[in-house]
Amino acid sequence: MSASGFRPVFHPAGHDHALRHALQDLRAGRWHEMARLLQETADTGGWDGWTRRTQILATVAAGTDVVHAWRAERPGSTAAEVMLGRVAVERAVRAHRAGHGHAPALRAEASTACREAAACAPADPVPWIGLLALAALDAGHQPAEHRVPPPVPGLPPAPWALLAEAERRDPYNREAHHRMLQFLYGRGEGPLSEAVTYAHWAASVAPRGSALHALPLHVRVERYRRDRGHERALDLHWVAEDAVREARRAMDAWFLFCAVPEASQLDLNHLAHALSGALLFTDAARVFEALGPYYTAVPWAHRTPRPADRALAEEVFLRARARSLTG
Known part of the structure; x- marks a missing residue:
């Protein structure tokens, strides 16, 4: 807590x-x-x-x-x-x-x-x-x-x-x-280039308000999961130019037009995660507020040394939420 x-x-x-x-x-x-x-x-x-x-x-x-x-x-x-x-x-x-x-x-x-x-x-x-x-x-x-x-x-x-x-x-x-x-x-277990291409293609043809605009966020988390090494400065993964662009697009093309209570909790958590990781705290705060008390262990678990430990995932979520709501 x-x-x-x-x-x-x-x-x-x-x-x-x-x-x-x-x-x-x-x-x-x-x-x-x-x-x-x-x-x-x-x-x-x-x-x-x-x-x-x-x-x-x-x-x-x-x-x-x-x-x-x-x-x-x-x-x-x-x-x-x-x-x-x-x-x-x-x-x-x-x-x-x-x-x-x-x-x-x-x-x-x-x-x-x-x-x-x-x-x-x-x-x-x-x-x-x-x-x-x-x-x-x-x-x-x-x-x-x-x-x-x-x-x-x-x-x-x-x-x-x-x-x-x-x-x-x-x-x-x-x-x-x-x-x-x-x-x-x-x-x-390769570089996921096919999945990246697919996610961006699906998002590019999706209409405004479609949850497919969040697909690239899921792929980015999977890339992080496969490539990560605990000794690296992994937070740089989320502030890269393409990461920020993906987060903004999901916010502008999906979140602002979707029926939030009916939206996927996974998508909302991935968006909050992407926006807070990209240091876009004002936008992230809106998503955290829309989530209310609800969260999913993924993607937060992949930012911990032990992804199977839900308590650690919860801590990462809470830190990102607090930083966004006050940032």
């Missing part, structure tokens, strides 16, 4: 109180509030909230059988079918990261679930986003579907057709582009 008594809070729902209630219901083994929330989300007609809420719900539902119970009781529910795909992908991703022997079987199961959801909900981008997430687990990138020629020169072969399917349903979908970024990260 800081000297002022402020303490940051990590909660996946952030400012989304309706999602918070659904998560509480889900943790108690009930699906009704989740179903009600997703019906309400679908009725608003926007894919941003649908994509974000289904992703966060799946992170909790993946450890339960609640979605299966939902579909068993409501076999005609399209939302339940989409959530089954979400849960299957989340389980496959976790198994892959943990190196479990059954990870390939879970990937195949998740792919089937996503394609069934795509057939059930043909207008929904989420099943295609799920297939993009699974593509990022394919270390060898063997399937032809994952080696499609790029839409513009300078980018590598990748699952562009899957991205196009998601984009056809929801242009500039935030999660779809982040899933593609994860695919490019997985191409090796």
Whole structure:
């Protein structure tokens, strides 16, 4: 806790109180509030909230059988079918990261679930986003579907057709582009030049107010994570001319036009991190104020000697916040 008594809070729902209630219901083994929330989300007609809420719900539902119970009781529910795909992908991703022997079987199961959801909900981008997430687990990138020629020169072969399917349903979908970024990260521990090119290309074609303007901030953190050495003056990474330019662009082209309560907490934390690192304290203060009490361990954890230590990440966040609000 800081000297002022402020303490940051990590909660996946952030400012989304309706999602918070659904998560509480889900943790108690009930699906009704989740179903009600997703019906309400679908009725608003926007894919941003649908994509974000289904992703966060799946992170909790993946450890339960609640979605299966939902579909068993409501076999005609399209939302339940989409959530089954979400849960299957989340389980496959976790198994892959943990190196479990059954990870390939879970990937195949998740792919089937996503394609069934795509057939059930043909207008929904989420099943295609799920297939993009699974593509990022394919270390060898063997399937032809994952080696499609790029839409513009300078980018590598990748699952562009899957991205196009998601984009056809929801242009500039935030999660779809982040899933593609994860695919490019997985191409090796190299200098990330492909990911840098991709992030800047995606941001350059995105409209004002799009979260894709924050993509370069994520890549810069990943570059820092891979290149850092504790003996170096690492703070110089964030005041370089291109770093300042990326931070300003995300502020001016995205933050000033977005619906902040509905924005990704990760994006907001990356922007606050980039602006404070670039010594743009007035702008950073606006982002910290928009965040309220909520924070995410990444990117702050990568500014510590032990990224797995959440307490250290919290300290870095608090120092940056205090310096921005008083600077």
